[in-house]
Structures are given as C-alpha cells and as structure tokens.
Amino acid sequence: SAVISQKPSRDICQRGTSLTIQCQVDSQVTMMFWYRQQPGQSLTLIATANQGSEATYESGFVIDKFPISRPNLTFSTLTVSNMSPEDSSIYLCSVRGGADTQYFGPGTRLTVL
Amino acid sequence: EDQVTQSPEALRLQEGESSSLNCSYTVSGLRGLFWYRQDPGKGPEFLFTLYSAGEEKEKERLKATLTKKESFLHITAPKPEDSATYLCAVQRETSGSRLTFGEGTQLTVNP
Numbered sequence: 001s002a003v004i005s006q007k008p009s010r011d012i013c014q015r016g017t018s019l020t021i022q023c024q025v026d027s028q029v030t031m032m033f034w035y036r037q038q039p040g041q042s043l044t045l046i047a048t049a050n051q052g053s054e055a056t057y058e059s060g061f062v063i064d065k066f067p068i069s070r071p072n073l074t075f076s077t078l079t080v081s082n083m084s085p086e087d088s089s090i091y092l093c094s095v096r097g098g099a100d101t102q103y104f105g106p107g108t109r110l111t112v113l
Numbered sequence: 114e115d116q117v118t119q120s121p122e123a124l125r126l127q128e129g130e131s132s133s134l135n136c137s138y139t140v141s142g143l144r145g146l147f148w149y150r151q152d153p154g155k156g157p158e159f160l161f162t163l164y165s166a167g168e169e170k171e172k173e174r175l176k177a178t179l180t181k182k183e184s185f186l187h188i189t190a191p192k193p194e195d196s197a198t199y200l201c202a203v204q205r206e207t208s209g210s211r212l213t214f215g216e217g218t219q220l221t222v223n224p
Contacts, residue, residue: 001159031210042200042214043157058211092156096210101147104156 002027002095004105012111013083020079021108023093028073033102034066037090046091049076083112115140115208117215119201125221126191134186134218136201146184147212148177149200157200160186191222 003026013019023032034046046066047057055068069077080087093105116139126132138146145164149157161170163179170177174195176187186199198219202212 004156033210042216043202043212044214045211048209048211094156097159101145101159101162102210102212103159104149107154107156109154 002029002097002103004093004095004103006091006093006105006108008108009106010109010111012113014113015084017083018079018081019083019110020077021091021093021110023076023078023105025074025095029095030073031096032070032076033094033096034068034076034078035092035094035104037092037107039088043092046078080110083110085112088112115203115205115213117201117203117213119199119215119218121218122216123219123221125223126188128192128222128224129190131187131189131191133188134199134220136184136186136215137182138184138201138203138215140203140205140213142206144204144206144208146179147202147204148184148186149202151198151200151217160199188220191220193222193224196220196222 005024007022032049035043037043045058046061047055049055049068049070051070067079088111090107092107094102097103118137120135145162148160151157161177166181174189178185198217200217202214
C-alpha cells in the first residue's frame with residue numbers, strides 16, 4: 001500500500017481567501033484523486049489528476065474554484081479558491097493502488113469563517 | 114447514475130455481539146465494490162474489494178460478501194476497537210477509477 005501525507009492537516013481560513021493543500025506519496029503513481037467530505041456526509045470526488053495532463057473535474061466542480069497541479073508522479077496540490085463557509089470540509093487525496101483499489105491520505109480539515 | 118445506500122446509519126453493539134452492515138447498490142456494470150473503515154479525523158482505510166456475486170473476503174473479525182444487488186459486512190464478536198464508520202463504494206466498469214461512496218454506517222462497540 002502507498003503511504004500518503006497531506007499538508008496542512010487542518011486550517012481555519014477567512015472568507016474570500018484561498019488555501020493550497022499538498023499531497024505527497026511515497027511511490028510513483030499515475031493517478032491521483034481529490035475528494036471532499038462535507039460534515040456528516042460521505043466522500044465526493046472532486047477531480048482526477050494525471051501527471052502531464054489537465055485534471056479531469058467531476059460535475060459540479062470547476063477548475064477556477066479548485067485548481068489542481070500535478071508536477072510529478074509523487075506530488076499534487078489542490079487549491080480551494082475564494083473560500084466561503086460552504087467550503088468547510090475535509091479534503092482527501094487518494095492514489096490508485098494495485099488490485100483496483102484506492103488508498104487515502106489522512107485528510108485536511110478546513111474551516112472557513 | 115450510480116447509487117450506494119448503506120444501512121443502518123448507526124449501530125450500537127455490545128462487545129461480542131455479532132451483526133451485519135448492509136450496502137445496497139445500483140450501478141451499470143459493476144467493476145468492483147469496496148469497503149473502507151474510517152476513524153474520526155482520519156482518512157478511509159481500505160478493507161476489501163469484491164468483484165463478483167458470491168465472492169467473500171475475510172479479515173480478522175470482518176467478512177464481506179457480495180450479491181448482484183447488495184453487499185454485507187459481517188462483524189463477528191466485535192471489540193471496542195472495531196468502532197468506526199464503515200464506508201461502501203462502487204466502481205463502474207466504464208468510469209475509470211472513480212468511486213461512488215455511500216453515506217456510511219457509524220458502528221459503536223461498547224465494552
């Protein structure tokens with residue numbers, strides 16, 4: 001299994017600002033995913049990030065709001081732009097592992113005031 | 114659209130009291146059904162992947178089974194450390210690696 005770390009682990013931000021979340025994996029992976037888990041709810045896929053290509057966003061998520069970078073095979077960032085209280089969530093990075101599974105990072109808990 | 118429904122939403126058990134969690138799904142062309150465990154403040158931890166009806170997988174006190182419409186996670190003689198939220202997710206054959214998650218079952222095992 002892959003070991004995934006995220007920074008920051010949590011943050012409290014002001015409305016209208018932006019936060020960049022980092023995801024680091026201990027091995028090279030082709031596909032990385034960003035999920036959101038709103039309070040009391042399950043996980044929703046935001047986008048898929050492949051190295052060397054533009055991220056693919058799910059319905060309801062747009063690049064201007066959630067720009068993603070994927071500079072190499074072990075690292076990705078997700079930016080939450082122009083934040084509002086509705087963006088308060090846990091943001092999770094995951095990678096595709098063997099046997100068609102996905103492994104998740106510890107998450108970034110974001111609170112927007 | 115893929116749908117995953119988990120029941121019950123919450124379950125309280127006494128230590129040693131076996132039970133089952135349910136995951137009902139609707140998906141066009143199932144590639145795999147996944148079970149995860151999530152502890153508070155942490156990311157989901159992978160437990161099992163099931164691919165076809167009739168398949169079963171076990172890990173310690175947990176056993177997952179799969180039919181064409183639902184999956185069960187059986188917990189035998191649970192311990193307090195089994196307390197967590199258990200998430201079910203499906204992957205469609207044509208959706209790449211996209212997972213659709215259910216809302217989860219919050220399990221509490223009392224000593």
